[in-house]
Amino acid sequence: MIWTNWARTASATPARQVHPATEEDLSAAVRRAVREGHTVRAVGAGHSFSAAAATDGVQVDLDRLNALHRVERDPGTGNALVTVGAGIRLHQLNRVLAERGLALQNLGDIDRQTIAGAVSTGTHGTGARFGSLASRVRALTVVGADGEVTRCSPTEHPDLFEASRLGLGTTGVLSTVTVEAVPAFDLCAQEDVQPVERVLDELDHLVDGADHFEFFWFPTARHVQTLTNTRVPARADAGAPAGAGHRVRRAATAVRAFVDDEVLSNAGLELANRTATAFPAVTPRLNAFAAQALRPRTYTAPSYEVLCNRRRVRFRETEYAVPRAVVVDVLREIDGWLRRTGENVPFPLEIRFAPAEDAWLSTAYGRETAYVAVQQYWRLPYGRYFDAAEQIFTAVGGRPHWGKMHTRDAAYLAGQYSRFEDFRRARAAADPDGVFTNPYTRRVFG
Ligand SMILES: Cc1cc2nc3c(=O)[nH]c(=O)nc-3n(C[C@H](O)[C@H](O)[C@H](O)COP(=O)(O)OP(=O)(O)OC[C@H]3O[C@@H](n4cnc5c(N)ncnc54)[C@H](O)[C@@H]3O)c2cc1C
Structure with a gap:
């Protein structure tokens, strides 16, 4: 059996795949693997872009241990x-x-x-x-x-x-x-299109003034899509099972949500990426159009509905955590590289923020962090783009996401x-x- 991850950037042929139904089964599966001289890797949903879960030993899938x-x-x-x-x-x-x-x-x-x-x-x-x-x-x-x-x-x-x-x-x-x-809490979501220079100039204010702020930047476009989510108390129907109460909140905008979430974010993105793959010369214009295609909207829904999206367009990604204080410089360097080289990239950068953390290997360990996700449509080459981005990230002490593509080794990471x-x-x-x-x-x- 060949195992492949979601992004199709890693594959492996495990000696055996097991799906234990109890903790006792799991223990027995690990003991047996060790007795037979196999290595063991647990696999989740295979959504890491890196080969984190790949193994030619025994692959343990915990899909039945989900209670x-x-x-x-x-x-x-x-x-x-x-x-x-x-x-x-x-x-x-x-x-x-x-x-x-x-x-x-x-x-x-x-x-x-x-x-x-x-x-x-x-x-x-x-x-x-x-x-x-x-x-x-x-x-x-x-x-x-x-x-x-x-x-x-x-x-x-x-x-x-x-x-x-x-x-x-x-x-x-x-x-x-x-x-x-x-x-449980709701999020009041505000989606907007803003000039990139304004967002970079006012970044600290935007990030600190919101509960959850992020933005998407289509390469070389002069506008970005900003998402600002504010935590508000859950409405009384929030505990209702999916399909009941809380869906009603989106009903008034169901058509609009479908157009924005499915047509623009998925079908539209796929179409734009296929077009850019076939006709690279149009990519800058497509990106400028895509950046402003989102129509500003505000809605309120349960937190997990607002935060989590459907991603149907397959892509490759490297993401680094950089000190928040240098993220604007980092973004300007990436933008400069994209403009200089004219690299064909119809997929947006995603920029997010996090507080300092204390888990030993957290990419935000000990410092306020900005995450810069560099993404490329799966049918297009990513090597030069990701290499250039990695050089920019590592020059400022960036830490790669453990589940995304990167070329760092223990010698770099130890530092x-x-x-x-x-x-x-x-x-x-x-x-x-x-x-x-x-x-x-x-x-x-x-
Ligand atoms: C479309 C898409 C969007 C994404 N969005 C984000 C995002 O917004 N933020 C972000 O940070 N990341 C994001 N990621 C990355 C993703 O969240 C991580 O790579 C995550 O690890 C994937 O979880 P998984 O269940 O698929 O684990 P896998 O990729 O299957 O495994 C990841 C690692 O966990 C280990 N593991 C799995 N189960 C166990 C277990 N039971 N015991 C011990 N180890 C285990 C595996 O061995 C492996 O090392 C995204 C990925 C994709 C494809």
Whole structure:
């Protein structure tokens, strides 16, 4: 069986694929793999652009370990602590939480990933005060190479916890994840088109003045699309199951939402990208048009509906976390390179923001961060563009997203993370024989 990731940038032929239905099955599968001399990699939804999940050993798919285990109250924050099977998809988790009047504090751009896959690579959204999914993880259970199940948290096996909550699955297979949830909330979403110079000049004000701010910049266009989301209390129907109450809120704008979300963002983007692939000379005009095609709109909906989108157009991506203070310079350099070279790129840059975090390998570790996602349509070459962007990112101490394409190795990364050696020690203690490794993890962790 050949396994391929969503972006078709990584593939592998696992010796065996297993779908354990219980934690005991999972332990037995790991023990058997080790006995037979295989390495083991857990796979989530295969939505990493990097080869993080690829393996020629035993591939463990946790799609059957996706149950809600319990909801407790965190005595410290009063928030809910929700324990789920590690294979639960984010869209399933969002629904489970909504039915209980709860929500994840922040989310990325899509909801197809598993919770374990998303936290293991540092998946993030945007918002100067709202960090990544891994920053919300409060406990984990990890199945080690001996098949033993260990519960870890900041107070139980703290080093294992740190290395497991964002460690590409190199300490073992996560079987459950306990994540902090907040009371369900709505987002008032404001989508706009603004001149790029105004956005770059007023960036701090835009980012700090909003709960969640991000923007999309089609290469060389002079306008950008800005998304500003404001947290507001959930309406009374927010806990209703999907398809009932909260969908009504969008009903008045259902046609409009369909046009904006499906026609412009997906079908229109696909058409523009196919056109640009066939006729590269039109790309700058297409980009200038696409930048302004979005019609400003405001609507309010449950947080996860606003934050997560459908991405039907396949693309490749590298994304770096850079110190927030230098992001405007970084963007100007990328824009300059695109203008100088005339590289054919009909896909937008996506720019997001995050607070400093404390997970050892969080790309936002210890510093306020801006994320710059450099994307290319999957039928077009990406090599020169991504290489040029990486040079710009690494010159300012950028840290690559663990689940996206990049060329960095352990020597570079050790210089970017002050707890890198602590991570390596904890990983080596958890898995001295390298059972949970693959070529990608050996490159990035050494
Ligand atoms: C269209 C698209 C949009 C995206 N948007 C965003 C975004 O907005 N923000 C962002 O930060 N990222 C984004 N990503 C990247 C994505 O969130 C990450 O790559 C994420 O890791 C994918 O989750 P997954 O479940 O597919 O995991 P996989 O890609 O299958 O695996 C990722 C890693 O997690 C490990 N893993 C999986 N399950 C387990 C387990 N049970 N135990 C131990 N280790 C495990 C794997 O071994 C691997 O190392 C996007 C990707 C795509 C394709």
